[in-house]
Amino acid sequence: MNKLKLNSSSIIFLPILVCIPIAYELFINFHIGGIELFKEFIISALNPKINNEIIFSLVKRLNETIFIAFFSWLISIIFGVIFGILSSEVFYKILNLPIFLKRFLNLFLTFIRSIHEIIWGLILMQIYGINFSIGIIAICIPYVAINAKVFSEQIENINLKTIESIKQINGIKSSTLITLVWAPVIETFKNFGLYRLECAIRSTAVLGLFGVGGIGTSIFLSFQTLNFRELWTYLWGLAFLIIISKELLKKFNLSKTSKKFLTSFVIALFCISLFSLSFFVYFIFNKNAIPFNSINNLLISNFNFISYDFLKLLLETIVLCLLSTGIAISFPPIFILILNNKIGITIIRIISFLFRLIPTPVLILILLMFNDPSISLAAITLGLHNAAITSKLLLANLYNQDNKQYIAMKSLGVERRSSWLFGLFIKQANSYLAYCAYRSDIIIRETAILGVIGSVGLGWQLQESLSSFAWEEVIVILFAYSSIAIIGELINGKIKSNLT
Amino acid sequence: MINPLLELKEVSYKNKNNFTLKNVSLRIKSGEKIALLGKSGAGKTTLISILNGTLKPNEGRVKLFNTEFDKINLHQKSKISTIWQDLRLIEDLSAEQNVNCGLLGKQSFLFAFKNLLNISSFNKAHQYMQVCNLKKSIFSKNIRKISGGQKQRVAIARSLIQESDIILADEPFNNLDPKLTSYIKNLLLITKNKNKNKNKIKVPNTTLISLHRLDLLDGFNRIIGMKNGEILFDLEKTKLKKYHLNKIY
Numbered sequence A: 001m002n003k004l005k006l007n008s009s010s011i012i013f014l015p016i017l018v019c020i021p022i023a024y025e026l027f028i029n030f031h032i033g034g035i036e037l038f039k040e041f042i043i044s045a046l047n048p049k050i051n052n053e054i055i056f057s058l059v060k061r062l063n064e065t066i067f068i069a070f071f072s073w074l075i076s077i078i079f080g081v082i083f084g085i086l087s088s089e090v091f092y093k094i095l096n097l098p099i100f101l102k103r104f105l106n107l108f109l110t111f112i113r114s115i116h117e118i119i120w121g122l123i124l125m126q127i128y129g130i131n132f133s134i135g136i137i138a139i140c141i142p143y144v145a146i147n148a149k150v151f152s153e154q155i156e157n158i159n160l161k162t163i164e165s166i167k168q169i170n171g172i173k174s175s176t177l178i179t180l181v182w183a184p185v186i187e188t189f190k191n192f193g194l195y196r197l198e199c200a201i202r203s204t205a206v207l208g209l210f211g212v213g214g215i216g217t218s219i220f221l222s223f224q225t226l227n228f229r230e231l232w233t234y235l236w237g238l239a240f241l242i243i244i245s246k247e248l249l250k251k252f253n254l255s256k257t258s259k260k261f262l263t264s265f266v267i268a269l270f271c272i273s274l275f276s277l278s279f280f281v282y283f284i285f286n287k288n289a290i291p292f293n294s295i296n297n298l299l300i301s302n303f304n305f306i307s308y309d310f311l312k313l314l315l316e317t318i319v320l321c322l323l324s325t326g327i328a329i330s331f332p333p334i335f336i337l338i339l340n341n342k343i344g345i346t347i348i349r350i351i352s353f354l355f356r357l358i359p360t361p362v363l364i365l366i367l368l369m370f371n372d373p374s375i376s377l378a379a380i381t382l383g384l385h386n387a388a389i390t391s392k393l394l395l396a397n398l399y400n401q402d403n404k405q406y407i408a409m410k411s412l413g414v415e416r417r418s419s420w421l422f423g424l425f426i427k428q429a430n431s432y433l434a435y436c437a438y439r440s441d442i443i444i445r446e447t448a449i450l451g452v453i454g455s456v457g458l459g460w461q462l463q464e465s466l467s468s469f470a471w472e473e474v475i476v477i478l479f480a481y482s483s484i485a486i487i488g489e490l491i492n493g494k495i496k497s498n499l500t
Numbered sequence B: 001m002i003n004p005l006l007e008l009k010e011v012s013y014k015n016k017n018n019f020t021l022k023n024v025s026l027r028i029k030s031g032e033k034i035a036l037l038g039k040s041g042a043g044k045t046t047l048i049s050i051l052n053g054t055l056k057p058n059e060g061r062v063k064l065f066n067t068e069f070d071k072i073n074l075h076q077k078s079k080i081s082t083i084w085q086d087l088r089l090i091e092d093l094s095a096e097q098n099v100n101c102g103l104l105g106k107q108s109f110l111f112a113f114k115n116l117l118n119i120s121s122f123n124k125a126h127q128y129m130q131v132c133n134l135k136k137s138i139f140s141k142n143i144r145k146i147s148g149g150q151k152q153r154v155a156i157a158r159s160l161i162q163e164s165d166i167i168l169a170d171e172p173f174n175n176l177d178p179k180l181t182s183y184i185k186n187l188l189l190i191t192k193n194k195n196k197n198k199n200k201i202k203v204p205n206t207t208l209i210s211l212h213r214l215d216l217l218d219g220f221n222r223i224i225g226m227k228n229g230e231i232l233f234d235l236e237k238t239k240l241k242k243y244h245l246n247k248i249y
Helices: A008-028 A035-045 A052-086 A089-095 A100-114 A117-128 A132-156 A160-168 A173-208 A215-224 A228-251 A259-285 A296-300 A310-338 A342-357 A360-367 A375-400 A404-411 A416-454 A457-467 A471-499 B044-051 B095-103 B109-117 B123-131 B148-160 B178-188 B242-248
Strands: B006-015 B018-028 B033-038 B059-064 B080-083 B166-170 B206-211 B222-227 B230-236
Touching: A008 A310, A008 A375, A008 A416, A035 A228, A052 A089, A052 A100, A052 A132, A052 A173, A052 A215, A052 A228, A052 A259, A089 A100, A089 A132, A089 A160, A089 A173, A100 A132, A100 A471, A117 A132, A117 A173, A117 A416, A117 A457, A117 A471, A132 A173, A160 A173, A160 B080, A173 A215, A173 A228, A173 B109, A215 A228, A215 A360, A228 A342, A310 A342, A310 A375, A310 A416, A310 A457, A310 A471, A342 A375, A360 A375, A360 A416, A375 A416, A404 A416, A416 A457, A416 A471, A457 A471, B006 B044, B018 B044, B018 B059, B018 B230, B033 B044, B033 B242, B044 B166, B044 B206, B080 B148, B095 B109, B095 B123, B095 B148, B123 B148, B148 B166, B148 B178, B178 B206, B222 B242, B230 B242
Parallel strands: B033 B206, B033 B222, B080 B166, B166 B206
Antiparallel strands: B006 B018, B006 B059, B222 B230
């Protein structure tokens, strides 16, 4: 018998095995208590509430969402660029600075990146109370670090010989630096920066569920009062905002803008970055911090981990990550393979849009209507949400590529699914797997949200510790989260570099 | 005795475990037109990289204007310009923006910023591009969208616009047709009393060009031959004999 040989395509399908323990746990925890509510929820999707009052409220909430999302996006892009440059090797080469400063900065950025914006939001809310600025700052903190990583990776791609040739002209160092980094920064902004606005809108919506403001707050209040028609009005409103923002951004072509506009844009960016920095400094150092009296409290506190089963929660979080990642990787190709025709693909597109649209905390609350809280429930929620995102990318890449091989196979009489598998999918397998490795970094961070709502893993403990102002526990949990995220990022980095 | 512009004293450079330059000594004086000959891998590019300060030798000393290379300031360094064999232009920028990069050594940060925003003045860049026989239609084209020969001339224009005292060129005639090769060679080898040419551009008085084609040796006054990282001969053009060339090829 031949030895089993795994390749990227087979590795993508294997994680479907996670469905066995998930299905078992979901089956034993199943109840029919909320089936009627679920039916009502589904029917309300096609019958949202529309009257003057709710339209007025929707517009107001959308305005808040746009405001928080836009400013957090803009500030995080500006500081992302700055930190991206500061954490790239090019900067240290040109300014002849010691490279250990870069490592120190990267470590700091990795730490703040590894903690989800929801956690930052919860912490800031506990310290400063509910405040409109919380949303912007909470999103900005991890987003700056995420953007910095992307910008710095692109800057690192500058050819060393080009660096040498510009250095050799012997201009002042700032001129040399900006000349070298300008093109990769602009290119990254065009390819990645605008997509981050969509992410900022989603994050604002999720943060809203925790009371920060914006449309998320209305979604959560409607859900709490089981007013599903109202809930769908807000959800469709959010969908409208995401679609419109995407279409507008597609039209915004940086390379075709006039010189005058570009100059004004750069000056405006400069002013906003100055303003945001001063605002941030004011916010942190003003005297509104409620219970967070001094940093010393953290250092002299008694750490008492025995009071809760810390290791169990840590393990739960890791299992949750693995299960969700398995679903996110394997579901899209399997469903596309099974429903491999035009109608099937359209259905997948609609369902994945809905799973992307509904924030994960709301999704888990819906699933809780007929299932008890468990790791599997949290995993299926997080997995489905992320599978919706990976499926979008997979579909786009599958059907935008050269399909000569697919046509050739079909012309040889090969069955449609086999032609799809060997003519289209196999060419995308590597890049899809590499994207999934990146996605699993995000899944690790997102376990925090599910933990808070779904009573699973460290997220739940974080909520408890924050509510009781047990800052020493909060710090330990943050470090635990950060450690999982950093280890996950290192493993995924290895996988990505092997695949690409 | 006239001080040399550039001077190498017993310079060696080791790349990993192999010597790419062995005990090289060289003095380059103002007004010299030097052709650097040798097979691929002879050490010509390494020598040029050491002369312009990009590589630091493992042994020996490099002096520019009679000062140790490590001690000279940015202004002095900007008196050397280089045309690289692999051009090293910045992709994503237009041809004229790339040429303007040659001015970074003499301009402020604001100029660099305006150049990137495409709102700086390109008059000088255009003047040098025209001298390098580049057509107006390619001035604002992205560097990725122009031909190899055009890129080569953009790189030459970028070096010339530096208005340096010495130009180091590593196989600058690659990608050029015979007519353009002859034109660019004459441009780079223009003598001091002719350097206020009809285009009123300043061409460096001292030139070191690495070459493969022996039919291009006209116009040079000094020939250096290299093999296996060593200088095998360094003589006036008039004293060059066939057996010299046989030594290096």
